[in-house]
Amino acid sequence: MNTEILGVIAMFVIMVLLAIPLGRYIGKVYNGDKTWLDFIFNPIDKLFFKAGGINPEKEMTWQQSMVALLVINLVWFLLSMFVLMNMSWLPLNPDGNPSMTADLAYNTTVSFVSNTNLQHYSGESGVSYLGQLLLMLFQFVSAGTGMAACAVVFKAMKEKSTQTLGNFYNYFIKSCTRILLPLSIIVAIILMFNGTPMTFKGKAQFTSMQGDTVNVSRGPAAAMIAIKQVGTNGGGYFGANSSHPFENPNYFTNMVENICIILIPIALIFALGYILKRKRFAWIVFGVMTLGFLLLVIPSIYNEMHGNTAITQMGILQSHGSMEGKEVRFGPAASAYWGISTTVTSNGSVNAMHDSFTPLTGMFAMLGMMINSFYGGVGVGFLNFYIFIIIAVFISGLMVGRTPEFMGKKIEAREMKIASIIALLHPFLILVGTAIASHLYAHDPTAYAGWLNNPGNHGFSEMLYEFTSASANNGSEFGGLGNSTPFWNIAPGTVMLLARFLPIIGPVAIAGILAKKKYVPESAGTLKTDTSTFGIMVFAVIFIVAALSFFPALALGPISEFFGMR
Amino acid sequence: MKQHFFPALRLTLASIVVFMGLYTLLIWAIAQAAPNKGKGETVSVNNKVVGYKLEGQNFTEDKYFNSRPSAVGYNAAGSGASNKGPSNPDYLKDVQNRIDTFMVHNPSIKKEDIPSELVTASGSGLDPDLSPQGAYVQVERIAKTRNIPDKKIKALIAQQIQKPLFGLFGPEKVNVLQLNIALDNLQ
Incomplete structure (x- = not known):
């Protein structure tokens, strides 16, 4: 079999095999069970609790957890704005890079605090090493925030009837120290020994074989690249992200990084199975997500391997597939696989340029973000999926005439209202944002000529992609968009902010409300949620609510482009 | 809000020490054993x-x-x-x-x-x-x-x-x- 296809299959299989034991471990961490790493992490966590003045045993309600989450995020926001707007004179700036303007700093700050990592700057010239390290800090803590929120929901699903849902800080710190930190250390070491730089020296210079003088950007990259993948952050050290030879030196590192992109999102599903002692339910969730993932990834690989039809018409050899924006060492199959991996999760790192994908692959990447719950971001992916479960339970309950119950709790009007608002927020933000941008562009194409790198339908796709990526907290881009303008900094910045915190608060609120309700033991009248029938129902809800609301927009962008090229 | 502000601030400082500082230093120290000491x-x-x-x-x-x-x-x-x-x-x-x-x-x-x-x-x-x-x-x-x-x-x-x-x-x-x-x- 073709080695490129084999490489992709290997990535998927290894990822699932790693996610199962990791999920068990994560389940133990959130349950507070003993693990073999306790001897290292107990003292570290104690230091954190002491430094923070926190009693990890103190139970919090869901409201208290959410206030704690918002307050600590506010602190990070202020810290980040300060550093990014002043880094030119702060230490660790060997290349003399400038500070950011207020709008760019706002975009970057929101982007990293919200786990999005949309980057309107280039790492080599737009931030100092201190700035890079600060952004790396947010890659840890924003991922930890999402996982902590997810842990709160797990706890709520587990308890029969309770007011309190554990301690938010406890979940947060343990997510960072016990899960993200050790994985990042392992990945960083693998990367360094394959050639990724980790140095505080500035640019190096050499004379090439043809006599050109070349400056080479370096920096403490390995540390950041590890957490960017593990924490579904995606913000690269270098401008070209993981297509850069320093960020992703060879096919082996590509496999490692790509596995890390989806590893924790899947492991969290298995962690849920462990915590609830409902393995079957976890496998159903995994099955639904994987079905969606495969439906997106297989046609994408096919399209990229078959190349750009417009170039095929020029009569050259296309057996290497569509290579614009791709690297030879990865090839089209691994590039397409990464493209979908990074968009179904909220990672957003790239090893090939999405703007140059063939039209339908670009659409599948967008669909991954529009649905945003086939695996999804660390923690938040399951929260999005939870919303769809609630809606599916309600609809199927009505269809078969049973009381809608989930995990022994009645789902009533209040929960449904929250779920509907959250499910509709995502299409609302994306479509309204794109509509405003299109309106501005259409009314004065000369004034906004710098916005679009490509004409026609593809130009529209560039704007649609940017808002989709912002609202999915993804961070990948159709890079041709001239995005370093106040409009593109502020509008998607605000979208990221809303699309981060509301979809965290919503599911946690539902889980918290349900947790308080009386537990109804399973009976013959209960709708079973761990069957494949229910799995298909959830899939249908996702398809109808998420995918179809975007169909008109997709028809104007990638679908038209596809037919225009035939 | 107020009861969460100081823990948030103090936790952030601790995170800076551990994730920006110690983690980076650890990786940098290991880099000294990597090809060309992690300088490319x-x-x-x-x-x-x-x-x-x-x-x-x-x-x-x-x-x-x-x-x-x-x-x-x-x-x-x-x-x-x-x-x-x-x-x-x-x-x-x-x-x-x-x-x-x-x-x-x-x-x-x-x-x-x-x-x-x-x-x-x-x-x-x-x-x-x-x-x-x-x-x-x-x-x-x-x-x-x-x-x-x-x-x-x-x-x-x-x-x-x-x-x-x-x-x-x-x-x-x-x-x-x-x-x-x-x-x-x-x-």
């Missing part, structure tokens, strides 16, 4: 650094294996791609021009033998590799320019081909810088 591996000819092992560089002269087009001209101080959409008419014109230019420099080659990566820009603008086909298709030109038999150059490429990972995963490739250094040593 260089390639030298006659004790002179001629490039970085992982990063591609510009090869446009006829006597060298040419590297792929680059949107940033192989300027490793930055990185980047063209970000051209597949249907963009200006972009397709560029590709057509590259094909024509290649045909001018390699008149003996048939158009259907030019692999797509030779006329398209990479993602990073620093792609160090070509597919084996991308190298073979340049042999006749180099042989003529350098006055070396075709066979010798083909043998050189065959030597330089890097197999898929474990022979199983991913594409075959050739590192252009290594190949050109070996080419210079041939004479």
